Amino acid sequence: MTIETKDHMALPVVAADRTYRPLYLTAREDLLGLVASWVGRCLLFAITSISILTVLLIFVFVIYQSIPFLQQYGLASFLCSTDWYPQADPPRFGALALIIGSAYVTIVSMAIAVPIGILAAVFLSEVVTHQIRNMVKPVIEVLAAIPSVAYGFFAIKALAPWMQEYLGIPTGANALNASLVLAIMALPTIISVSEDSISAVGRELREAAYSLGSTRLETTVKVVIPAAHSGIMAAVVLGTMRAIGETMVVWMAAGNANQIPSPWWDLTQSVRTMTATIAGEMGETAKGSTHYSALFAVSVVLLLMTSVLNVISNILLGRSLRPSYT
Amino acid sequence: MQGHRPQTMGWTPIPEAMTMEISRPSVTASQITALPSPCPCGVIKAEAFSLYYGQKVGVRNVSMEIYPCTVTAIIGPSGCGKSTFLRSINRMNDLIPGVRTEGRLLLDGHDIYDKRTNLVSLRQQVGMVFQRPNPFPKSIFDNVAYGPRLQGIRNRMQLQQIVEQSLRAAALWNEVKDGLNKSALALSGGQQQRLCIARALATRPRILLMDEPCSALDPIATGRIEDLIEQLKASYTIVIVTHNMQQAARISQWTAFFCLGELIEYDRTERIFSNPTNKQTEDYISGRFG
Numbered sequence: 001m002t003i004e005t006k007d008h009m010a011l012p013v014v015a016a017d018r019t020y021r022p023l024y025l026t027a028r029e030d031l032l033g034l035v036a037s038w039v040g041r042c043l044l045f046a047i048t049s050i051s052i053l054t055v056l057l058i059f060v061f062v063i064y065q066s067i068p069f070l071q072q073y074g075l076a077s078f079l080c081s082t083d084w085y086p087q088a089d090p091p092r093f094g095a096l097a098l099i100i101g102s103a104y105v106t107i108v109s110m111a112i113a114v115p116i117g118i119l120a121a122v123f124l125s126e127v128v129t130h131q132i133r134n135m136v137k138p139v140i141e142v143l144a145a146i147p148s149v150a151y152g153f154f155a156i157k158a159l160a161p162w163m164q165e166y167l168g169i170p171t172g173a174n175a176l177n178a179s180l181v182l183a184i185m186a187l188p189t190i191i192s193v194s195e196d197s198i199s200a201v202g203r204e205l206r207e208a209a210y211s212l213g214s215t216r217l218e219t220t221v222k223v224v225i226p227a228a229h230s231g232i233m234a235a236v237v238l239g240t241m242r243a244i245g246e247t248m249v250v251w252m253a254a255g256n257a258n259q260i261p262s263p264w265w266d267l268t269q270s271v272r273t274m275t276a277t278i279a280g281e282m283g284e285t286a287k288g289s290t291h292y293s294a295l296f297a298v299s300v301v302l303l304l305m306t307s308v309l310n311v312i313s314n315i316l317l318g319r320s321l322r323p324s325y326t
Numbered sequence: 327m328q329g330h331r332p333q334t335m336g337w338t339p340i341p342e343a344m345t346m347e348i349s350r351p352s353v354t355a356s357q358i359t360a361l362p363s364p365c366p367c368g369v370i371k372a373e374a375f376s377l378y379y380g381q382k383v384g385v386r387n388v389s390m391e392i393y394p395c396t397v398t399a400i401i402g403p404s405g406c407g408k409s410t411f412l413r414s415i416n417r418m419n420d421l422i423p424g425v426r427t428e429g430r431l432l433l434d435g436h437d438i439y440d441k442r443t444n445l446v447s448l449r450q451q452v453g454m455v456f457q458r459p460n461p462f463p464k465s466i467f468d469n470v471a472y473g474p475r476l477q478g479i480r481n482r483m484q485l486q487q488i489v490e491q492s493l494r495a496a497a498l499w500n501e502v503k504d505g506l507n508k509s510a511l512a513l514s515g516g517q518q519q520r521l522c523i524a525r526a527l528a529t530r531p532r533i534l535l536m537d538e539p540c541s542a543l544d545p546i547a548t549g550r551i552e553d554l555i556e557q558l559k560a561s562y563t564i565v566i567v568t569h570n571m572q573q574a575a576r577i578s579q580w581t582a583f584f585c586l587g588e589l590i591e592y593d594r595t596e597r598i599f600s601n602p603t604n605k606q607t608e609d610y611i612s613g614r615f616g
Contacts (some may be wrong), residue, residue, distance in 0.1 A: 030403070203421075204460035208522070211416060211454035212473040212529050213446045223473070228465050 061236035062299045069093070078297060084258045084283065086291045093294040099301060104261060105175055105254060106244045113243075114185070114236055118225075121232075124177050124191070125198040126220050137195065145149030154254035156183040161251070168322040169268045171255055176267035178254035182246055186239035193238060197231020198224060205272035230316070237313035241306055251276035274302045296317030333407035348586075365585035367394035367563040368532040369450065370415055377407075377414050384410040387429070388589045390582060397564045399556060399578035399595065402570060403610065407587040410565045412535050414438075415565065416452040417445060433533075448479070453531030457538040458594065459518035459605045461510035461525070466502050469510045469521055473529030488528050497554050516547025523554065534558065536566040540573065552577050571611060575599050 025033070070078065073093055081094025120140075124133045159180065161174025169176075201224050209219040227230070255270025262269075278295050285292040347429070351579060377384040380604070384405040392398050398496040400408040403597040410419065417438060419425045431438045436583060440450060461469050470489040479485060489506070498520040510521055534553075540548040547594060553578050568574050574581055574595065579596040583591045583606075591598060591607045602608045 103562060202460075204456060204458060205462060207418060207421065207454075207456060208460045208462065208525075209472075210421065211418065211449055212525065213450040213455075213476055215446060223462055 033089060033302050034249060043163060050065060051071040059303065062303060063294055066293055066296035067084050069290055069297050072290060073294070077212065078294075079287060079301075081256070083272075084277070086285075086294065091290060093290075093297075095274070095298055095301065097260050097273055098274045098277050098298065100260050101254070101258075102244060102273040102275065102302070102305070104264075104271055105178050105182060105250055105273055106240060108179035108267060109186060109243045110240055112238070113183035113186045113190055113239055117235070117239065118194055118232060120187075120191045121195040121198055121235075122220060124195050125223065126216070133195075138191065139193050140188050142188075143184065144192075148185065148248040149248060149252075151181050151185055152249045155253035168269075168320070171268075171270060173253055173255035173270060174268045175261060175271045178250045179267070180269075181249050182243045183255055185246065186242050189242055190235045190239040193235035194228070196230040197235070200231070201227045211266070219280075233316050234313060237309060237316075241309060244306060244309070245275065245276040247279045248265075251279055256280070274298050278302075340450070350534045354612055363477075367561070368433050369394050369435075370411060370533065370563070370565070371432040371435075372411075372429070374434065375411075375414070375431045377410055377419060378426050378428075380424040383587045384419070385589075386582070386587045389429075390589055390592050391582065392563060392565055394563045395510065395559060395561070397578040397581055398567065398580040399574035399580065400567045400582045400584060401574050402584035403589075404569075406584045408582075408584045410539055410587075411584065412537055412565060413454075413566050415533070415535055416444075416449050416454055418454065420445070423491060440544075444537050450529050451524035451531055452533045452535060453482075453529055454535040454538045455522050458542050459515055459522050461513070461518050463509065463511055465507045465554070466510050466521060468505040470524050470528045472525060477529070489524075492524040492528040493521075495527050495558070496520045496549060497557075498524055514547075516543050516550060519547065519551060520542060520554065523551075523605075527558075531562065533563045533565070536564065538567050541569060548573070556563070558594040571599075583610065585610070 026314060035064070053166065078093055079099075080096060082097040083092040083094040083097060084085055085092045120188055124136060128136070155177055156173065159177050162172075163169045163174070164172045205223055205227055206219055208222040250273045254273060254276065255274055256272045257270035258272045259269070261267075278298055281291070282295055285295065331434045331445070367488075372390050374390045376386045388411060394439075402446045403410045407507070414427065414431060415421050415433075415438065427439050433448070437443070454481055457553060462472065464472075467485075467489055470492050471485045474485060474488050480490070490499060490503075493502065498517060501517060502508075510518065513521060523534075540551050545552065552573065555566065558564060566574075566578065581593065581595045582597065583602075583604070585606055591604045592601060593603075598607065599611060602611060
């Protein structure tokens with residue numbers, strides 16, 4: 001196609017007139033685009049809100065259900081008494097032993113799992129070759145895929161008789177048993193997450209440490225682990241959350257005796273956790289009864305504990321990412 | 327990384343007190359096969375030295391002597407083994423699996439690749455500055471005090487003295503003296519690189535290896551580092567790998583040209599840049615190749 005100009009010079013022109021879209025949107029296109037982007041935005045927002053809303057609604061629901069009990073029974077006697085006798089007349093709902101039981105089992109299991117987990121992560125990332133690491137790590141991660149009831153079964157059928165027979169403990173279902181199994185369950189999380197963060201420490205930092213005359217141990221302890229500490233911290237918190245929220249294993253293996261361990265260092269006593277109490281008693285309560293509501297109050301305590309943990313971990317992570325230290 | 331920490335020695339100001347006993351903790355008189363240099367800086371001598379990564383050649387058959395208290399530049403096209411050669415002087419290549427060496431690489435007559443070599447002691451004597459600034463994610467003070475602390479210096483006053491001297495020697499003191507507790511990562515790239523130099527100096531090395539120390543820096547920061555190298559060469563043997571030929575011409579007294587893992591030419595810098603004997607060197611320097 002050519003254009004005839006005045007002086008009869010033929011200019012070649014790209015066949016444009018009809019194939020290019022006009023530069024300006026028509027009013028209708030403009031409106032449609034606006035609507036489309038608005039709809040897309042709303043859709044994505046709605047999908048994102050589902051998870052946020054679920055969390056919020058669970059909080060609201062649990063708190064709402066526990067209000068009748070707290071009004072009737074009082075927060076002080078709920079938190080400060082160890083008498084948990086829902087079938088007595090009048091029923092008594094002192095949850096202190098349950099709260100301490102949960103914390104006790106969690107702390108003991110973390111005391112076992114954290115050092116082992118971090119050392120295993122250091123071993124995998126710093127000591128062995130890549131090939132071995134790539135073989136071993138998936139095996140460790142399989143531990144996380146075993147259902148907790150299988151762990152519970154192992155605890156009660158293998159660990160408990162062994163403890164009775166060889167350690168001379170009167171009952172195999174005790175805090176030590178539950179803590180050991182919880183530790184095993186938390187290990188894959190701790191190892192995997194901290195190994196990732198240790199491996200992520202750059203080669204530059206290691207080289208700097210070696211070039212200043214550090215041995216491998218000094219490089220690991222003074223440079224690599226401090227540089228990876230935020231990830232290690234996250235790993236520990238994730239493991240703790242797993243342990244504190246675990247139900248099946250503690251229900252099966254901890255013995256479910258409603259008592260504060262005394263003396264506190266004796267790990268062979270039975271304890272009872274909040275999670276096990278809720279799981280064990282929820283089926284027997286009538287909907288709307290005081291007992292039913294009391295179990296929700298226990299859930300509130302549990303939720304608060306995990307939320308506080310979460311907040312602490314966020315603060316720790318935030319602090320470690322800040323560029324300035326003192 | 328094998329190696330035992332040598333016995334702690336008292337720390338004394340950097341250049342003056344580089345006596346032989348302090349500088350060479352692990353080498354006893356009987357182990358020294360060649361005469362030590364009169365200057366406290368070390369002499370590096372390669373005798374038909376080769377290094378392989380598995381089957382791949384890193385450097386092949388390099389023989390050269392690096393003279394004390396001078397700046398020696400290593401130039402050459404990418405992948406020619408100049409960094410590999412530099413990193414074999416403090417055995418940084420040991421971190422890579424499958425590395426083997428042939429020939430000898432001597433520091434004051436002591437074979438660096440002898441299996442009895444104490445790597446901790448070697449790396450204390452042969453400091454290194456890397457291509458990209460790599461300060462530890464710690465405070466400025468802790469970065470510089472890292473090496474002295476490894477050597478067992480705990481006294482706070484002494485550490486402060488070392489840190490101040492090292493930072494002054496690295497021309498960074500005036501910029502950071504009011505914020506020694508700030509994170510090293512908050513510094514600019516050029517400051518971080520000078521911090522890394524200070525950190526290397528605080529270990530009291532005799533030899534300073536620099537692996538393209540200015541390649542990640544802007545021209546102003548580069549100028550400062552070059553000034554610094556000029557000052558340091560009185561007290562240290564400096565080996566610097568650089569891609570920047572003007573830089574090599576500006577700061578070095580000796581220049582080695584590497585190509586494909588081999589040492590092509592090694593001579594005084596003026597001669598290399600004005601009248602090279604080898605055709606390849608001439609082509610590279612005039613920009614026709616590489």
